[in-house]
Each structure stands twice: as structure tokens, then as C-alpha cells.
Amino acid sequence: MEVQLIKIEKRNDVSRSIYFLTPVLAIFLTLFGGGIIFYILGFNPIEALKFFFITPISDLYGLSELLVKATPLCLIAIGLSFCFKSNNWNIGAEGQLIFGGIVGGGVALLFYNHEGFYVLPIIILSGAIGGMLFAMIPAILKTYFNTNEILVSLMLVYVAKLLLDYLVVGPWSNPEGFNFPETRQFSESARMSILFDGLRIHAGIFITLITVFLSWLILYKTYLGFQIKVSGLSLKTAKYAGYKGKTMIIIVFMISGACAGLAGVGEITGPIGQLHRNISPDYGFTAIIVAFLGRLNPVGIIFASLIVALTYLGAETAQIFLQVPKYTGQVFQGMILFFLLGSDYLLFFKIKFLGLKKNEL
Amino acid sequence: MSFDLNFIGILIGAIMASSVPLILAASGELITERSGVLNLGVEGMMIIGAISGFALMVVTDNLFFAVIGSMVSGLILSLIFGLLTQSLLTNHVATGLALTIFGIGMSAMIGKNFVGIPGKEFPLLFLNLKESIPFLGPIFFGHSIILYFAFGLPFLTNYFLKKTKTGLIIRAVGDSPTSASNQGINVTLVRYSCILYGGAMCGLAGAYLSLIYTPQWIENMTGGRGWIALALVVFATWSPIKVLIGALIFGGITILQLHMQAVGLRIPVQLLSALPYIMTIIVLVVISRDSRKIKLNTPTSLGQIFYKEK
Numbered sequence: 001m002e003v004q005l006i007k008i009e010k011r012n013d014v015s016r017s018i019y020f021l022t023p024v025l026a027i028f029l030t031l032f033g034g035g036i037i038f039y040i041l042g043f044n045p046i047e048a049l050k051f052f053f054i055t056p057i058s059d060l061y062g063l064s065e066l067l068v069k070a071t072p073l074c075l076i077a078i079g080l081s082f083c084f085k086s087n088n089w090n091i092g093a094e095g096q097l098i099f100g101g102i103v104g105g106g107v108a109l110l111f112y113n114h115e116g117f118y119v120l121p122i123i124i125l126s127g128a129i130g131g132m133l134f135a136m137i138p139a140i141l142k143t144y145f146n147t148n149e150i151l152v153s154l155m156l157v158y159v160a161k162l163l164l165d166y167l168v169v170g171p172w173s174n175p176e177g178f179n180f181p182e183t184r185q186f187s188e189s190a191r192m193s194i195l196f197d198g199l200r201i202h203a204g205i206f207i208t209l210i211t212v213f214l215s216w217l218i219l220y221k222t223y224l225g226f227q228i229k230v231s232g233l234s235l236k237t238a239k240y241a242g243y244k245g246k247t248m249i250i251i252v253f254m255i256s257g258a259c260a261g262l263a264g265v266g267e268i269t270g271p272i273g274q275l276h277r278n279i280s281p282d283y284g285f286t287a288i289i290v291a292f293l294g295r296l297n298p299v300g301i302i303f304a305s306l307i308v309a310l311t312y313l314g315a316e317t318a319q320i321f322l323q324v325p326k327y328t329g330q331v332f333q334g335m336i337l338f339f340l341l342g343s344d345y346l347l348f349f350k351i352k353f354l355g356l357k358k359n360e361l
Numbered sequence: 362m363s364f365d366l367n368f369i370g371i372l373i374g375a376i377m378a379s380s381v382p383l384i385l386a387a388s389g390e391l392i393t394e395r396s397g398v399l400n401l402g403v404e405g406m407m408i409i410g411a412i413s414g415f416a417l418m419v420v421t422d423n424l425f426f427a428v429i430g431s432m433v434s435g436l437i438l439s440l441i442f443g444l445l446t447q448s449l450l451t452n453h454v455a456t457g458l459a460l461t462i463f464g465i466g467m468s469a470m471i472g473k474n475f476v477g478i479p480g481k482e483f484p485l486l487f488l489n490l491k492e493s494i495p496f497l498g499p500i501f502f503g504h505s506i507i508l509y510f511a512f513g514l515p516f517l518t519n520y521f522l523k524k525t526k527t528g529l530i531i532r533a534v535g536d537s538p539t540s541a542s543n544q545g546i547n548v549t550l551v552r553y554s555c556i557l558y559g560g561a562m563c564g565l566a567g568a569y570l571s572l573i574y575t576p577q578w579i580e581n582m583t584g585g586r587g588w589i590a591l592a593l594v595v596f597a598t599w600s601p602i603k604v605l606i607g608a609l610i611f612g613g614i615t616i617l618q619l620h621m622q623a624v625g626l627r628i629p630v631q632l633l634s635a636l637p638y639i640m641t642i643i644v645l646v647v648i649s650r651d652s653r654k655i656k657l658n659t660p661t662s663l664g665q666i667f668y669k670e671k
Contacts (some may be wrong), residue, residue, distance in 0.1 A: 041470070089454055143643070147649045150401070150454065151592045157640040158585055166631035288458060327469030327580070333462025338441065341451035341459065348450070 020300070023293050026340035030200070033335050040045070043322060046349040052314035052332075057075060062313065063119045064199035068271055069312045073261035074305035075208045076287035078215045079259025081296040082252040086228040087235070090253055092122045092153025093140065093260040094218050095160035095201040096131040100261025101268050102164055103130025108181060108190040108268070109172060119189040124207070132254045133262015134160065139253030151252075157284070161332055168275050182276035192270040204266035211259060216298040218255075228252060241306025260284060281312065282330075289337045303354070308333060366546045370499040378574060380503065380612030381511045382407070382566040383409055386590035387597070387604045389562025394594055395522065396555035397535040401457025402442055403586025405464020406560050410435040410567025412468040413428035416475055424483060428507070428568050435564020436557050438464055443556040446666070451666045465581065472578050480576025490533050505573050507565070518601035525620065531555060537662030538667040548667055562609045563587070585638070593640045596648055600659040607644075615667075 015213070035045035076093050083090040089132045104127025111119045137156060141147040165181070174184045192202040219225040227248060231238040238245065267279055290308045294301030313330030386403050393400050414431030418424060459590050485491075500501050522528040533541045534551045542548045570586075573577055589611060597603035615622040618633040649655055661668030 037470075062636050091458060142647055143649050144644045146652045146655065147642075148595060151588070151645060152642050154588050155592070155641050158638040159635045161633040162635040166629050169631075170629065190501025195427035227557065285458075285462065288455075291461070292455060323473075325469045325473050325580070327466045330462050331470060332466075334459050334461075334466055337455065337464065338445060339454055342445055342449045344451060345449040 010114050010351050013347055014347050020295065022293065022343040022346060023300070023304070023340055026293070026336055029343070030335045031333060033339070034332055037331065039241070041324070046230070047107055048220040048318065048322060052318050053310060055308065056313035056317045056322070058067070061199060061223050064201040065313055066306060066309050067201050069233065069309035070305040071202075071205050071208050071270075072267055072283045073287050073309055074302055075211055075266070076119075076260045076284060076299045077290035077294060077305060078208075078212055078298060079256035079268045079300070080287055080291040081215070082219070082228060082255045084291055085296050086248060086252050087103045087232050088139075088142075088249055088252055089150045090135065090137075090138065090153050090256050091150055091288060092155075092157045093256065093287055094280060094282060095136045095153065095157035096257040096260035097264035098157070098160040098164050099133030099264070099265040099278050100127040100257075101161070101275065101279050102166060102167065103127055103261070103263030105183065105186075105268050106167075106263030106354055108186045109275075111190060112184060112187055114129040115120065115189045117189070118194070123269060124262065125188055127265025127268075128258040131264060135253045135257020135260070135280045136250060137208075139250045141250050146338035164275065164279070165236060165277055168277060174274075183274050185274050186269065189196075190329070191268060191273060192266065200271050202266075202270040204270045207262055207266060211262070212298045215255075221296070224248075230267070260287075263287075277301065286312075289333050293336060294342055308336070311336075366496045367499065370496040371396070372620070374499040374503070374542055374615045375639070376609060376612045377500070377512070378508060378612075379615045380608040381508050381571050382574070383590050383593060383608035383611055384511045384605060385512060385566035385569065386505075386563045387586060387593040388417070388511075388518050388601060389559040389566075389609060390590060390595070391518065391594050391599060391604060392522075393555045393559035394663055395535045395599060395660050396531045396552045396659050397538060398552050399447065399453045399457065399664035400439065400442055400446075400460070400556060401454055401560060401591065402438065402460025402464065403457075403559075404583055404585070404591050405461035405606030406435040406438045406563035407464075407466040407570070407583045407587045407590075408581070409438050409464045409568040410564030411571035411582055412472045412475070412567075412578060413564070414568030415473060415480070415571040418481055418572060419475060419478055422481070424481065424572065427572060428565065431560040431564045431572075433564070435560040435562070435567065437560075439560020439563070443553045447552055447556070450666050450668055452666070461587070464496075469580050472580060475578040478578065479577065480572065484574045485577065503583070505569075507573065508571050511569075512605070515601040515605040516646060520637075522601070535662055538662050538665075542669055548669070550636055552663050552667070563590075566590070583611050588635060589641060592645060596641070596644050598648065598655065599660065600658070611640070616639055648658065 019078040031049060035049055038048035039045045044058065057066055076097065078092060080093060104123045107123045107126045134156065138149040141148040141152050168181045168183055172183045174180065174182055195201050195203065217229065227238065227243045229242060230241065231248060263283060264279065268275055272279060275278050286308055290301060290304045293308065294304035311329040311332045315326045318324050318328055319326045385409055390400065390403055410431040411432035414427045414632050417430040418427035429586055438460060445456045485503050485505055502510045522532060530546055531551060532544060534548050538548045567583065570582060575582065591609045595606055596607045614637045618636055621628065621633055622630055631645035
């Protein structure tokens with residue numbers, strides 16, 4: 001006879017505390033899983049994890065680097081939360097970031113000889129518009145041609161990468177640059193100001209914080225935000241309520257593209273200062289994980305971006321001290337998402353441990 | 362003239378070779394999607410297959426183990442996807458993305474010690490016939506066994522889905538899991554099997570790249586082929602034979618682009634390299650425009666979570 005020890009029941013309501021605690025659980029499980037992987041690779045897991053998660057932020061420079069990396073991640077993830085909340089799968093933020101960088105960088109090169117307070121705002125604005133326009137391609141194809149936005153937005157990432165490659169090798173390459181695949185250094189007035197001497201943390205962080213605040217306003221205090229949430233929960237309800245589905249799809253993509261474009265332009269006018277082939281270490285893809293880890297919630301996303309930014313720094317430190325490739329960061333990022341999604345099970349189901357009763361044995 | 366004809370034969374042979382990983386991965390994913398599961402982890406499973414195949418080849422010096430190992434590793438990765446989406450009922454899209462990110466990271470971690478090691482020669486069949494018959498020789502002969510398998514696979518898949526009972530069950534599960542379940546079919550088991558099969562095929566596709574096509578290990582060597590394979594399934598409106606045609610078209614663009622570069626046409630290299638991606642978008646638009654046609658062919662429950670109250 002079969003004896004049931006564990007009983008799984010569907011929950012009637014989703015507990016809010018569990019909703020925000022499962023990401024923490026996911027992070028701990030990731031640390032544990034990471035420790036096991038390091039052990040298999042022949043490292044002392046505790047030492048390795050220390051190199052990965054503590055050494056990078058144990059000084060002021062490290063903390064500044066953490067914010068430098070979290071700035072674009074948070075910005076992109078905030079934009080993506082608009083798409084994901086309304087069930088639009090924009091996974092090409094990387095392409096929108098690069099295209100924003102291209103447009104912003106192009107304007108920066110155009111203003112190469114100009115000095116003035118107006119230069120940087122124009123560059124930033126054009127970067128945001130660039131990202132926005134690029135995101136509108138999958139949105140318009142989805143609304144008017146019924147095309148799958150996942151595939152289109154993703155294919156456009158490769159197109160944007162190749163376009164950037166063409167520009168920095170060809171027409172935009174630095175005339176005095178000995179054929180290196182990079183543009184000129186932007187002029188001083190085209191650069192984000194550095195907040196503290198000797199650290200790389202730059203004014204882009206304010207753009208991110210303002211965007212987070214605006215997103216919170218839009219999502220929680222406006223009718224548009226309400227429409228976005230309802231469409232995400234039930235498309236039928238949204239249709240019944242008479243929401244303009246097509247317009248909304250285009251709007252969420254525009255917001256998300258503009259955020260990614262801002263992140264791109266923030267990178268090239270901030271830490272990088274020119275255009276070259278690798279303006280983003282896959283921030284656009286990693287931000288998807290940030291958005292989920294932050295529960296698509298503006299405040300949650302701020303915390304999530306700091307944690308995921310740490311995996312970037314950790315991978316860099318581990319590359320130096322443990323000679324593991326920098327892609328190790330992606331292993332951790334993938335695991336965080338696995339564990340997070342997996343632990344969502346606890347949201348919807350209760351697991352009851354039933355004791356063995358004597359008469360059952 | 363006969364020389365030119367032979368050259369065209371070689372060109373066609375090259376196109377066939379470059380379409381193999383797409384055929385394998387897309388055929389596998391097609392079965393997975395037919396059962397109602399959307400696995401976006403194709404790229405991740407392919408790259409893990411590529412590194413496992415290559416690593417096993419170096420370590421064991423045995424190509425058979427390498428090929429089998431690559432399939433097993435693709436299968437293991439897809440098992441993670443299965444556990445999450447089928448047993449823990451997670452979102453297919455997000456889980457698939459995580460799988461790809463994880464796979465790319467993991468492959469680089471494993472592959473660190475295998476960079477720069479030369480590959481082993483993979484046996485090619487009927488080499489003498491390839492040399493002796495002009496035009497047709499390079500098309501039909503002198504390929505690896507995996508290529509012949511890949512070109513047979515879409516026909517087998519088509520037969521399997523349309524003519525066998527198991528194929529019918531898979532389609533039933535994909536179109537209406539609830540009614541299939543009411544008929545006494547174990548939906549979760551069917552979906553698990555289809556996910557694992559898809560994973561094994563993606564692993565094999567990866568092994569083809571690292572063992573035969575460019576016999577070495579390069580970080581990120583799949584270079585978006587997994588995503589093109591996913592697009593191919595939509596392009597083919599979930600029909601295996603059209604997967605074959607689509608893969609040949611994409612293989613054709615890839616080879617054409619290489620040759621145009623070699624001839625030195627005054628077109629930027631990057632534009633040519635972007636062609637497969639731009640073409641994918643154009644084709645998707647053309648295919649999807651007719652929403653009725655797409656609806657008719659798409660597995661109805663694709664990407665939806667199935668939960669049976671116990």
C-alpha cells in the first residue's frame with residue numbers, strides 16, 4: 001500500500017511575504033549551487049565564493065564599481081518590467097541598448113568640436129530615442145503582422161551588434177586611431193560627470209534613479225499602469241474593458257526601448273567615453289534576470305540590480321584569482337533565475353508534511 | 362564548363378553541411394513544441410552539446426563517445442528545463458532564457474582548458490565517389506554520417522508525427538492537454554519525453570559544429586544558430602519537411618555570404634553577416650501575416666502551463 005508522506009495543495013491566495021522572500025531563498029540556493037560547482041572544479045568552495053561575492057566589494061572602489069554596473073542593469077530592467085507585466089516578451093534589450101549607443105555616439109561624434117552644457121542632454125535624448133525606435137520594430141511587427149516578438153527582438157540584437165561593428169571599423173573609426181576598431185574619444189562636454197575623484201561612478205546613476213521613480217509613478221499611480229497590469233493578468237479582461245491593446249503593446253516597447261537606449265548612452269558617455277565593439281557585456285540579457293529577481297517591482301529591481309551586478313564583479317575577481325573564465329558570472333545568473341522560478345512553486349502550492357500514522361503502517 | 366558545374370556541386374555540398382545543425386536542432390525543438398512546450402534554451406543546449414562533444418573527443422579520443430556524450434549532455438540540460446516547467450510549473454519563456462544563459466556560461470567554464478586544441482578528423486563517407494562523379498559527387502557523397510542522419514530526420518519526424526500512434530498522442534497533448542489527460546494520457550510524461558528528445562537533438566547539433574563543421578572549441582561558437590533554429594520552427598509552421606527547406610535556405614545565405622566576401626564584393630562584411638537575421642525577420646513577417654494560417658498550425662497549448670489537480 002502506498003503511504004503518502006507529503007501532500008501538495010494549491011494555495012487559495014498568494015502570500016505577499018513569500019512573494020518577496022522567495023528571491024532571497026533563490027539567492028541562497030544559488031550560492032549553495034555555486035559552491036558545489038566550484039567544489040567540482042577543484043576549488044575550496046568557501047574561498048571561491050568569498051572571491052566571488054565579498055572580495056569585489058570590500059573597498060570603496062569596489063562599491064563604486066558595483067554601482068557602475070548596477071546603473072545600466074537597473075535602468076534596462078525597469079523598462080523591461082513594463083513589457084513583462086503586460087505579457088510582452090521583449091528579450092532584445094541588448095540590441096536596443098546597442099542601437100541607443102550608436103545613435104547617441106553618432107551625435108556625440110557630430111558635436112565633437114562643440115563645448116557647451118547642451119551637448120550632453122542632446123546626446124542622452126538621442127540615445128533614448130534610438131533605443132525607443134529600435135524597440136518599436138518588434139512592437140509594430142507584433143501588432144500589425146502578428147509576428148513573434150521574442151524572435152524578432154532577438155534577431156535585431158545581432159543586427160545591432162553587426163551595425164556597431166561596421167561603424168567602428170569603417171566610417172566612424174578614429175582617423176588618428178591606427179585602424180583600431182573604435183571611434184574618437186568623446187569631448188569633455190559629451191561625458192557624464194564623475195561623482196568622486198578616482199572612482200568611476202558617474203551621473204548616470206541619477207538618470208536611473210529618476211527613471212525608477214517615474215516608472216513607479218506610471219505603474220502604480222496612472223491609468224496606463226493599471227491597464228498594463230490588467231492586460232498582463234488577463235488579456236480577455238483587458239479586451240472586455242476596451243483597452244487599446246495594440247497601442248499599449250507599442251507603448252510598453254517604447255518605454256522599454258528608451259530605457260535600454262538610455263543605458264547604452266549612459267555607458268558610452270560614462271565609463272567608456274567612445275564607441276567600440278564591446279560597449280555592453282550582455283547587460284540587455286542579464287537585465288531580464290534582474291527584472292524577474294526584482295519581481296517586476298521598481299524597488300525590488302534596485303536590490304536585484306545590485307545583486308546581479310555583483311555577479312559581474314565577482315566573475316572579474318574570480319577570473320584574476322581563480323583563473324576561471326568571466327562567463328562564470330552567467331552560470332550564477334542562470335542559476336539565480338532557475339531557483340527563483342522554481343521556488344515560485346511555493347507561491348502557488350502548499351507542501352504539507354504528513355506524519356506517519358500507526359494504522360497506515 | 363564541367364569545372365563550373367563541379368564548383369556548383371561543391372557549393373551545394375557546403376550549403377548542406379552548414380544547414381545540418383539547424384535541421385537537427387529545429388527538428389528536435391519541433392517535437393518539443395508539438396507537445397505544447399516552448400523551450401527557448403536551444404542555444405544553451407547546443408553550446409553545451411558542442412563543448413561536451415569536443416571535450417569527450419579530446420579526453421577519450423573516441424568520436425562515438427563524443428557524439429553520444431554530446432546528446433546526453435543536451436538531454437541533461439533539457440531535464441533541468443523539464444523539471445522546472447513540468448514539475449514546478451514555471452514559465453516556459455523565462456526558464457528557457459535561463460537555460461540559454463546558464464548553458465553559455467557553463468560551456469565557457471568547461472571549455473576553458475580546451476581552447477586552441479585542434480580537433481580530430483571525423484570520418485567522411487564515400488569519399489571516392491565524391492571525387493569521381495562531377496557535380497553530383499560533392500552533393501551526395503563525402504559527408505559525415507550525421508549529415509545523412511540530419512537529412513533523413515525531417516522525413517522520419519514527419520512520418521512519426523502523422524502516421525504513428527505516439528505521434529498522434531504528442532499532437533493531441535500539444536493541441537489539448539486537458540482532453541488528452543481525460544483520455545488517460547499522462548500529459549506530463551509525454552511532455553517530459555519530448556523535452557528530453559529535443560535536448561538530445563540540440564546536443565547533437567552542437568557536436569556537429571565542434572566535431573565536424575569547425576572541428577575545434579571556440580567560446581560562444583554556436584553564434585545564434587539556436588535562435589535561428591527556433592525561428593525556423595515557426596517559419597516551417599511546425600512542419601518537419603519545411604524545416605528542411607528553411608534550413609537549406611539559411612545554410613545557403615550563410616555560404617553565399619562567405620563566398621561573396623571571398624570574391625571581394627564591395628558590400629560591407631557586416632551587412633552580409635546580418636543577412637540571415639534580417640531574412641529571419643522578413644520571413645517571420647511574411648509567414649505570420651496570415652494569422653489564420655498560423656493559428657491553424659500552431660500547437661494550441663504552446664507555452665501554456667498544464668496542471669492537473671490530483
